[in-house]
Amino acid sequence: MNLPHIEAFADEIDDKLKGRFERKRRCAYSMPGATIDARNAKFDLLLRFPIGPNSRFEGEKPLVIARIKFTEQRVGHGTWFLRELVSMAPKYGYESIAIEAANPNVGIQNFVRKFEFVPVLGVSSDWIVSVNQLARRFSA
Template sequence: MIRYEELRADIDCYLMERFKYRKSLIRLTVDNIITIRKNSRVDLYLRIRKVKSKFPPDCLIIARLSFTKERVGHGTHFIRFLTKVARKYGFYHIGIECANAKSGAFAKKLGFYSIDGENYAIAVTNLIAYFSME
């Protein structure tokens, strides 16, 4: 649980720096879900899963991620950040849960594979390769 609290703090620092927040917005629930307090710029709900489910084991699952300003690079920037964090904390996959048309297209652009038509996953090593090609 201590490592998850460190992960929460890293995500909090990232969002505070990227979106110029002055105080902490991120919290970790008892069932290992990272959420952000209601605010005007970002909506985040991230599941931490070490065991296999419909997603591979050792997966950070984005259940909800949205930004007030769309199509300006926030999503790609966050996935790049999450890739580094996943590697640091021993996660081997990143998933996107219940993707709509926009997030499904975004996932495919980054190389995520479809698990069942609405859920996507990718190995962190594949994201590292993708971002090193840019």
């Protein structure tokens, strides 16, 4: 079961991705389990919306980037995507953005360092940062 705001979030992120990558066809879909899957030839993204006491991000109200991959790298797509999430997060009640990395490569390590994500306690491959901290960074 998906929460209604996840459907709206999927619609909004779909519009943003289509604009950025000059696409006409829908690319972002809400999926069972409170997730959004967005992909085409230029990107592959998965967002999670943790719900309930089983979340390892307890008390954080995070929007979780579970997969982030852009065909073109080091051209600002990741920064743009993070900036868009930061602008959308307050509207949907999210206070932080987390990154899950099953295989933390150099690219994701540089990304989390650049934006001052901090490790999630007890999980060496997950990081989190507050939306407010990112918003201040982007507005500077």
